[in-house]
Amino acid sequence: MMKIEFYKHNLEQSDIENVCKTLRSIFLTTGPVTAEFEKRFCEYTGLGHTVALNSCTAALHLALLALGIGPGDEVITTPMTFIATATAIMHTGAVPVFVDVEPATGLLDVRRLEQAITPRTKAVLPVHLYGNMVDMRALNAVAERHGLKIVEDCAHCIEAERDGIRPGQLSAAACYSFYATKNLTCGEGGALCTNDPALAERVNILKLHGMSKDAAARYSGKYKHWDMVLEGWKYNLSDILSALMVDQISRLDGYLEKRAAIWERYNQAFIGRPGLTVPSIHGKSARHLYTLWVAPDQRDAILHGLQDEGIGVAVNYRAIHTLTFFRERFDFRPEDFPIAHDIGNRTISLPLYPALSDSESERVVAAVLKVLGTKA
């Protein structure tokens, strides 16, 4: 039995050739290919500035730093996310404060936001989980009332739109991931997008040691001295990795259509089945992860059953306040955020990628129904 992988990338021969071209060029580090990638990513997102970085974690960290967030501050976020959302807050010296999530979507519940705001709250960090956008209009209204900055975790969410709003339109910065399993990938990478030129300029300096000029600027034309103007980090993206993505951007919408067709097939098979919940989506989702929520006492048995059927699976995510580090550091109990805790005990992610064939998605459906003990 051939295994159906949880994820397969969509790199094409032309992407590989772009990398080879870069390898034969003078620039391997951040240079003209990265600049071209940033330009094209701005065109796709509709946002004014893109700073390519080596991860979404770096983008979140620098967005918060550039907004002046640090020790003594609190940043509100969700416990139903990848750990990096919260650790990026901690990298600045600030404290992550969780609010529970909506039971139907797993997204940060904006109705609970106000209760979590204290005089130390400086920002809100919503996560567009699975590619489904948080209610940014409602979140922005609360943030404006309390003078809070918004930084969006768009690791799952390049292509989405909700109520006429796309990522980055109502926030200081949108932070993207190009990690190996993401909708747009170079293995390891990220970007910060913003409509604020001053913020983009600051992040450009922070991403490379706090230097006033990057290598491309130093080595073009007559030698120019650089200065160190801020304490910075080493978070830049190389031209080798950018080369893998320059042409991928134009294929994003086609890939989304293919994932949407698989999504519909899964929905038809699963919505309304006893023992299963399919999370709701609002507006246009980026359809990054297709998740099923099953009975918590059966989740691990179902996961293992699917693996036995040759289906690649993942868990996105167990609620992060229940993980040892956060429990010990902040004294969290699982019941502090009961909805996130419950979803974290129920969730299973299924294979979802453009290269997944019809017969493979049928096999996934059949395996889920078999493992659940239900007939198709």
Ligand SMILES: Cc1ncc(COP(=O)(O)O)c(C=O)c1O
């Ligand atoms: C929701 C979320 N936030 C942040 C990250 C961190 O992204 P990166 O690995 O690019 O730092 C991820 C990565 O999986 C993620 O899924």
